[in-house]
Amino acid sequence: MHDQTWxxxxxxxxxxxxxxxxxxxxxxxxxxxxxxxxxxxxxxRTAADAGLLGIGFPETAGGVGGDPVDTxxxxxxxxxxxxSSGLVAGLFTHGIGLPHLIAAGDQSLIxxxxxxxxxxxxIVSLAVTEPEAGSDVAGLCTRAVADGDDYVxxxxxxxxTSATRxxxxxxxxxxxxxxxxxxxxLMIERDRPGVEVSAPLKKMGWWCSDTAEIRFDAVRxxxxxxxxSPGSGFGQIMQQFAxxxxxxxxxxxxxxxxxxxLSLDHVRVRETFGRPLASRQxxxxxxxxxxxxxxxxxxxxxxxxxxxxxxxxxxxxVAMAKNTAVFAxxxxxxxxxxxxxGMGYMRETEVERHYRDSRILGIGGGTNEIMTEVVSRLLLA
Ligand SMILES: Cc1cc2nc3c(=O)[nH]c(=O)nc-3n(C[C@H](O)[C@H](O)[C@H](O)COP(=O)(O)OP(=O)(O)OC[C@H]3O[C@@H](n4cnc5c(N)ncnc54)[C@H](O)[C@@H]3O)c2cc1C
Numbered sequence: 267m268h269d270q271t272w273x274x275x276x277x278x279x280x281x282x283x284x285x286x287x288x289x290x291x292x293x294x295x296x297x298x299x300x301x302x303x304x305x306x307x308x309x310x311r312t313a314a315d316a317g318l319l320g321i322g323f324p325e326t327a328g329g330v331g332g333d334p335v336d337t338x339x340x341x342x343x344x345x346x347x348x349x350s351s352g353l354v355a356g357l358f359t360h361g362i363g364l365p366h367l368i369a370a371g372d373q374s375l376i377x378x379x380x381x382x383x384x385x386x387x388x389i390v391s392l393a394v395t396e397p398e399a400g401s402d403v404a405g406l407c408t409r410a411v412a413d414g415d416d417y418v419x420x421x422x423x424x425x426x427t428s429a430t431r432x433x434x435x436x437x438x439x440x441x442x443x444x445x446x447x448x449x450x451x452l453m454i455e456r457d458r459p460g461v462e463v464s465a466p467l468k469k470m471g472w473w474c475s476d477t478a479e480i481r482f483d484a485v486r487x488x489x490x491x492x493x494x495s496p497g498s499g500f501g502q503i504m505q506q507f508a509x510x511x512x513x514x515x516x517x518x519x520x521x522x523x524x525x526x527x528l529s530l531d532h533v534r535v536r537e538t539f540g541r542p543l544a545s546r547q548x549x550x551x552x553x554x555x556x557x558x559x560x561x562x563x564x565x566x567x568x569x570x571x572x573x574x575x576x577x578x579x580x581x582x583x584v585a586m587a588k589n590t591a592v593f594a595x596x597x598x599x600x601x602x603x604x605x606x607x608g609m610g611y612m613r614e615t616e617v618e619r620h621y622r623d624s625r626i627l628g629i630g631g632g633t634n635e636i637m638t639e640v641v642s643r644l645l646l647a
Pocket of ligand 1: 392
């Protein structure tokens with residue numbers, strides 16, 4: 267069952283395409299993009315032309331088809347080929363920004379907003395988090411007040427991925443009363459009067475993925491930009507959370523695998539006291555433990571993905587998979603830096619970037635603690 271899902275001839279070919287794309291279009295420039303703090307817009311077009319941007323999205327929306335396993339395979343292979351979770355976050359922000367719109371099925375909104383994004387011509391961000399509401403999504407307070415055929419939007423969004431480059435924001439707003447039932451999703455174009463995007467926020471990691479604050483100051487948005495019906499926003503956000511959490515779990519185990527691979531190469535060639543590191547039992551056991559943690563994370567995450575794809579109710583398992591993969595990744599990236607010694611602390615060494623980049627995986631898409639809360643709530647329900 268497992269190999270029939272993850273290791274088919276088509277997916278092996280997809281991996282090969284992703285690997286070649288990463289080696290040709292990304293790796294020669296990644297350090298420059300890290301320093302610049304953003305990916306170039308042209309990369310989105312190149313990725314679309316290579317058939318990678320629209321994977322997992324329907325052709326009716328401008329995608330190239332495929333299912334979630336294809337989408338996750340692209341993210342996984344990009345990291346295994348030397349990319350990073352920051353790269354995946356910046357290039358595939360539409361993976362969190364578009365699914366609500368597409369699921370709602372309004373073809374005119376899909377044509378206006380999804381098709382240009384999947385063609386690599388526009389960039390979308392998902393704007394949910396606010397200065398006073400992160401984990402507590404139902405507590406957000408950006409307000410959209412109905413006024414004739416428009417909404418007038420006022421509020422602030424924080425830590426929004428790709429916001430400095432985005433043309434449109436899939437924005438969680440309060441159209442109704444306090445609590446989850448008062449939330450809606452609204453597409454807000456960046457060029458509307460009253461939209462102000464901050465300078466890029468300076469971060470610990472994910473440097474090539476720009477992050478910003480967005481302020482909406484009485485921004486007038488047509489009511490036709492609403493996704494679904496008023497008050498349906500919280501349900502839409504929760505529905506798409508499973509995909510985001512599983513994607514983060516994949517990024518976590520792929521980062522761990524990449525750091526393991528790099529560490530195995532390093533300990534074979536690095537000699538101390540006249541012998542390779544790989545000859546020392548403490549080193550051999552450390553890489554063995556890294557491999558065990560990585561494999562458990564991958565195997566469990568993939569098993570949950572298969573059940574989720576089959577339509578099983580796996581909310582609890584999705585939360586457990588995210589934590590399992592994130593904890594494994596945290597341990598493995600730390601070990602990888604340690605095994606590289608002083609070089610592990612140097613910017614020129616790839617594991618240094620993964621160490622910084624991976625720290626966000628236990629914070630974004632629902633923190634470790636919120637995942638544990640989800641599990642305990644479902645266990646004790
Ligand atoms: C680089 C980056 C990119 C991001 N990209 C996006 C994006 O594109 N779009 C978007 O909308 N958001 C984005 N975010 C925001 C991210 O989703 C939030 O930071 C995250 O959900 C946590 O919310 P918070 O920062 O408000 O932390 P808080 O909710 O304030 O949590 C702080 C700490 O308290 C813990 N905590 C909170 N509530 C409880 C509780 N009930 N019980 C126990 N512990 C609790 C948390 O686990 C955490 O450890 C991004 C963040 C970063 C850093």
